[in-house]
Amino acid sequence: MISFNKIKKSQQYIWSIASIIVISLVCYGLSSLIGYRVIGFILLISVSLVAMIFDILPVLLAAVLSALIWDFFFIPPYFTLQVSSTEDSILLSMYFVIAMVNAALTYKIRKMEKAAILKEEKENTFKLYNTLLNSLSHELRTPISAIIGATDNLQINSSKLTPQNRYDLIAEIAKASFRLNQQVENLLNMSRLESGFIQPKKDWCDINELVYDTVKRIEENKISQKISININPDLPLFKTDKGMLEQVLYNLLNNAVQYTPQHSRIEIVATAHADILEITIQDNGKGFPKEEITEVFNKFYRLKNTQTGGTGLGLSIVKGFTEALGGAVGLENISTGGARFTVTIPAETSYLKNLKNE
Amino acid sequence: MNRAGILIIDDEAQIRKLLEITLQSNDYIAMQAATAKEGMIMAANHPPDMIILDLGLPDLDGHEVLKQLREWYTNPIIILSVQSDEADIIKALDNGANDYLVKPFRTGELLARIRSALRSTLQGDITPAIVIGNLEIDLALRTVKKNGESIKLTSTEYTLLSLFAKNEGKVLTHHYLLREVWGPGFINQSQYLRVFIAQLRKKIEDDPNRPEYLVTESGVGYRLVGTE
Numbered sequence: 001m002i003s004f005n006k007i008k009k010s011q012q013y014i015w016s017i018a019s020i021i022v023i024s025l026v027c028y029g030l031s032s033l034i035g036y037r038v039i040g041f042i043l044l045i046s047v048s049l050v051a052m053i054f055d056i057l058p059v060l061l062a063a064v065l066s067a068l069i070w071d072f073f074f075i076p077p078y079f080t081l082q083v084s085s086t087e088d089s090i091l092l093s094m095y096f097v098i099a100m101v102n103a104a105l106t107y108k109i110r111k112m113e114k115a116a117i118l119k120e121e122k123e124n125t126f127k128l129y130n131t132l133l134n135s136l137s138h139e140l141r142t143p144i145s146a147i148i149g150a151t152d153n154l155q156i157n158s159s160k161l162t163p164q165n166r167y168d169l170i171a172e173i174a175k176a177s178f179r180l181n182q183q184v185e186n187l188l189n190m191s192r193l194e195s196g197f198i199q200p201k202k203d204w205c206d207i208n209e210l211v212y213d214t215v216k217r218i219e220e221n222k223i224s225q226k227i228s229i230n231i232n233p234d235l236p237l238f239k240t241d242k243g244m245l246e247q248v249l250y251n252l253l254n255n256a257v258q259y260t261p262q263h264s265r266i267e268i269v270a271t272a273h274a275d276i277l278e279i280t281i282q283d284n285g286k287g288f289p290k291e292e293i294t295e296v297f298n299k300f301y302r303l304k305n306t307q308t309g310g311t312g313l314g315l316s317i318v319k320g321f322t323e324a325l326g327g328a329v330g331l332e333n334i335s336t337g338g339a340r341f342t343v344t345i346p347a348e349t350s351y352l353k354n355l356k357n358e
Numbered sequence: 359m360n361r362a363g364i365l366i367i368d369d370e371a372q373i374r375k376l377l378e379i380t381l382q383s384n385d386y387i388a389m390q391a392a393t394a395k396e397g398m399i400m401a402a403n404h405p406p407d408m409i410i411l412d413l414g415l416p417d418l419d420g421h422e423v424l425k426q427l428r429e430w431y432t433n434p435i436i437i438l439s440v441q442s443d444e445a446d447i448i449k450a451l452d453n454g455a456n457d458y459l460v461k462p463f464r465t466g467e468l469l470a471r472i473r474s475a476l477r478s479t480l481q482g483d484i485t486p487a488i489v490i491g492n493l494e495i496d497l498a499l500r501t502v503k504k505n506g507e508s509i510k511l512t513s514t515e516y517t518l519l520s521l522f523a524k525n526e527g528k529v530l531t532h533h534y535l536l537r538e539v540w541g542p543g544f545i546n547q548s549q550y551l552r553v554f555i556a557q558l559r560k561k562i563e564d565d566p567n568r569p570e571y572l573v574t575e576s577g578v579g580y581r582l583v584g585t586e
Contacts (some may be wrong), residue, residue, distance in 0.1 A: 177462070181462055201444070201577075203532075203548050204548045204549040204552050205552070206552045206555075206556055208556070208567065209552075209555075209556070209574060212567045212568060213574055213576065216568065229567075237549050237552050237553070242576065242577055243444065243576060243577050246576065350549045352549055352550070352553045
């Protein structure tokens, strides 16, 4: 970083000197047409322009250099640093002062601008952090409250509870624990992604097995939606990270289950296009608001006017993992209603059909 | 049958309590140790029928405890750990753990794994004929039957299935299966395993897409579920 700045700075010196010399040469060509006082103004403007782009030291250099050039080449007597009239010497010293002030002021303004940008960035980070804290504390505290509340009832209120009450309270504890576990899983995955150390462990994957296993895990939560699976039986094996791909599918399915109306239909299709695996997950729910489609993969982003719950992490993990696998994920609304997520992953393939008779 | 004694080595009192209740209510005798040192002394003084070992112990790395126990202890060891990293699981299985469950675990699952691991030691020698649901595997006659009807397997398919049958209920790692079935030069050729598991499922499962016998342990290996 430091060495990069140094290079840039040395270039700034060259550029500021070069621009003053070029402008001086142009003015020299025009000196028969315009007076040297106008040329002084042109040089002064040049210094101001240089001040808008470069750091203070190159600008001060430009100011001094232009003053010397003006005196040496343009103010009579030419080719000396001497100034013959009093008026000219006042002009020259005023030129010098104005150039310096100009340089200093522009520099100051730019510094303030930088500070303002930095402050805004800090505020944005803070806002993001706050959103995270809010949704996190909601997502973690709700199930914890349910667990504590239910166990309190079972311990303190025990004599007043009917067997049905007892059964319901225990069911609530189970539900809350499951939810808590899922959020912790999301947080762990997010911190894995954020750490930047995420390294896919690629091995041969049977996509058929992976999809069915993931659907089985989702269906264990007693969902009302109907999930159908459509996989080409001739799909080759793909060399990719099974655990990460499974998490991608799980989060997409879980998202569809959470945000589509009861008894919606969800369809998973897996196909191979040369060495690219394509998995689509579509539902017949309400789809996504058009203006928010590009935002849903952002970290902590939650749809406006959506039900409470959710941290806005699920889909950002989908995006992070997919990209870590070298792939991409897209979202579109389908004309018949509902949404379609498409995950494409380039991977080595293997067709091992000749093994069957071993 | 005598009640089986199970030693729990875990530093978390809550987990120990939970396991104690689970085990006692299922007719096992539960013993507890909070550190690796205490656990190893208890195991040496009164060798239990099984050890449930946590990997995150305060005084010694669980993998090391496992290695030291395996120098003399031959009964089943089930690992119970918050570490869900596949490499950790494979390492523990390679070091002689019979099974591995990640916390949070389901009680039903734990009990099934305990039963399955205990059965493998109680039986001593391998029973030649195994019946799981409507599947019969006879290792002596080298026959496999489903719903009473014989199934034709290729020789590789049979070698693979017999390995599972000999280790009923136990998770077998990818490397182990590849080495045993195809040879040491094939341990990285997991595509062979994927293809043959899929073929085997087509022959032995009711619905090969929703296997009930030959289940996947994601990223680790496969397991032939035990007889219940």
